[in-house]
Amino acid sequence: MSKSKKKLRVIPLGGLGEIGKNITVFEYDEDIIIVDCGVAFPEDEMMGIDLVLPDLTYLRNKKDKIRGIVLTHGHEDHIGALPYVLRDFNVPVYGTKLTLGLLKTKLEEHRMLSDTTLEVVQLGQTIELGVFQVEFIHSCHSIADAAALAIHTPVGIVLHTSDFKVDYTPIEGASINLARFAELGKKGVLLLMCDSTNAEREGYTLSERIVGETFEKIFVNIQGRIIVATFASNIHRVQQIINVAVNFNRKIAISGRSMVNVVNVALELGYLSAPEGTFIDINDINSYPFEKLMIITTGSQGEPMAALSRMASATHRQVEIVPGDLVVISATPIPGNEKMVSKTINNLFQKGAKVIYESLADIHVSGHACQEELKLIHSLVKPRFFMPVHGEYKHLIHHGLLAEQLGMPTKDIFIMDTGNILELDSSQAKLAGNAPSGKVFVDGLGVGDVGNIVLRDRKLLSQDGMVIIIITIDKETGTALTNPDIISRGFIYVRESEELIAEIRAITKSGLAECQGKDWSTIKNHVKKSLGDYLYTKTKRKPMILPIIMEV
């Protein structure tokens, strides 16, 4: 096959039609690179699950082709799956200094750091991975050191924005490198893959700087302690909080494991700065007057075990909320977390704190581009083909409509789902089947040992509990020996339901009589069915029924 006939395959193995676990495979002939490798957080119906990983079955037999994993930034939905994935795919990982700094902390926790090759890349630098040249472009996002990628391939340039916003007044360093986007656009971009998170929102995302200005206004006359909760990874937000604290002559204590981790990494690598003596140990806060204290904490999403929620429920070891405390939640609830956040807010108010949150002031801005910013990127890049990425289906659809409004032909826009394969040469793009894809569940120490049957049982058990019927059968005669024992959990207060238990016994016994001489599985099914029908009629509940037969 001549080289010109070979195709580039772009395969999102996560992140499309869903929020989280972003990962894209780029494959050309004998070379593969992987861009990002994130986790998703479990949906309500994934009971007991801790994390969701992408299914990488597609790569199982292609390990030798993988030249490296390239990371765009250090958020969990872009790097969180690496400690699991690197066990199977031990390939070099490339990313900016902060991204790899955050990854290091994770790998250390998993005791995998020494086995992994991490290669720091500068923004602006291009690395060579097989046939691919991957160029790291300076970008802006709600974490420092974020990159967009220009992937130079044998069939053309793929521009992958990853998560971004256009912030003309960023807290640190340069703005997103729009000039490079324009240059690449002029040169000719084959495929644009662009962040769709805010594709439904009109206008522009506000600059991160706005939040600092709000802090200045809010904190100016506060006499009590100030406690600010935000995303640990939002280094620029944390820097602004530090700046205001320093302005107002307050010492800073940090609470929450991930906040401590990130702040340490960021200080060490130079992404955060503060005058000597700004930070104090959280255990020492009582040595300082309240008006000289600022606490930066995790828990902006109301997560029950996070530091702020523990303060709100009076289970935090060092911080007891008292009247006069000001708590600022500098974040928006991620969809699904609204009620947990509300609960935290209500608890804080009940302890007498003043609480400021999103609906009351400009104390958070998004890290993702809104429609006008997306239009800017499309106009600069002028891609031949377009794949909206990073979003639920509704976000991808609206991003597609936006591209159409800018004049792109519908046929050149690919609204794809996780697992779909896009095949491109230098002039054409088409869908070319599906790669295996899906969700791998992490539950405790287990990875992939909980599947749909286990989850279905957890769901059933959570709804109506279970009833266990223990039946003792004489080995010789096949007749039931004693009254069946009944044990239930999560179904009904058994002690208050003697009548029901007596009836369960009676139905079981008459069932056993009918089934005399039949095999166990027939007996079990019969008991399950007749008891299930009875309990549903009587209670309109469907507990899991587990008949256990003991032969003696």
Place this chain on the structure above:
Amino acid sequence: MSKSKKKLRVIPLGGLGEIGKNITVFEYDEDIIIVDCGVAFPEDEMMGIDLVLPDLTYLRNKKDKIRGIVLTHGHEDHIGALPYVLRDFNVPVYGTKLTLGLLKTKLEEHRMLSDTTLEVVQLGQTIELGVFQVEFIHSCHSIADAAALAIHTPVGIVLHTSDFKVDYTPIEGASINLARFAELGKKGVLLLMCDSTNAEREGYTLSERIVGETFEKIFVNIQGRIIVATFASNIHRVQQIINVAVNFNRKIAISGRSMVNVVNVALELGYLSAPEGTFIDINDINSYPFEKLMIITTGSQGEPMAALSRMASATHRQVEIVPGDLVVISATPIPGNEKMVSKTINNLFQKGAKVIYESLADIHVSGHACQEELKLIHSLVKPRFFMPVHGEYKHLIHHGLLAEQLGMPTKDIFIMDTGNILELDSSQAKLAGNAPSGKVFVDGLGVGDVGNIVLRDRKLLSQDGMVIIIITIDKETGTALTNPDIISRGFIYVRESEELIAEIRAITKSGLAECQGKDWSTIKNHVKKSLGDYLYTKTKRKPMILPIIMEV
């Protein structure tokens, strides 16, 4: 005791510090009236629960004093508990025509209609209930026929706004009777109880009429079917949808049980109107061209069993979504429902429908007053005392702050919790202890038979499932007879975990050996503990462990 020494007790038994199950008791000497009697919907941790009722223990021994139940409007969180509560408290129920019309449907479903006394009250009318005169004042809310109540008591007037907004251009009938609020204010109002739902929102709530104007704009050039989902009880919204359908010459089919019920009741009682022949049966929709069809449906909250969700997941019997369909979700997700609504939207897009929802257009307005409206009410009523009601703690707090800003002394504002008792005479008000209060769970046919232990077990089972160990012990010798049987559900794939099962057996057997001769409860606890420790170390999961001992 002279009459002047007697006190009025106002006891919210639900609805404060929470969303839902609104109910307030007014007690004076030998007379009690109850205002509203609603349900709440279960929180995530109330697994398997269908509905939450208020705990009415406080009224158990006071049945003879109850003169009646007064309803302000027909929403579930104000009337939904009546079919359960009326079983114990069979007292007359007073409300406006539509409110009682909706209640009738519920009582019919529970086969309780013939046992209940329902008394229709006109807006503007005053009824006498023991020492209380209850005046129904014309109000505005997201349901027709809503009332505010002026409760004339021996110690003064209590003005209870219930849920309201100030809509100067309502769809039907007069606006909220602000003149009467002003008159009462002039006369002197002892206590104001006022809706706090939107106390955090600045400005004014938009008029319901805005939504109709948006519909007109959106629907003007649509060629396909139009499907509109909204709250069934929002009669004015439904009327506006009907009006637009008639304007655009479309027939209307109704889908979803509650929508069918409400539309029937409202048409019958004259709260909805449409030209003859406007409505068609949902089974006949295929006899009409798409551009002549409008479907009004339930499911605006993404409820999995509601009609719109069934259309979205291709399980609706009559309606199959096809490209060209326009779906409008005319509602805001209630907190906690965001992800279900998103799922429905994504599914509809995937079937090729165009979907319009809140973030894209003005297709919903709130039914609750924002800050400027609340200020208006406070200024007209000028109450001596104020109790913010109907909201989470954060809403009550902000409503209290609003009253302070208007000049009310902090000591006259009572931020209360469900169950707190406020005692008033004509010049004083003070907190006077607590009435028993709480949540009664409805699960299937059971009311109150599921409590915290059952819920705790459901929660445990949902997280990590369970492991059952069946141990057979010789009656004579006390020694274990055979290998223990292991059954697990919701824990792990047992077939893939032979090693684990073998280890469970071994640990159980060694535990049994150690406990030889001990009583069963000691044996069980020992097995639970040693297996629990082992499984946690091995898997970081904590399944429920159920040892079952059989003596033979």
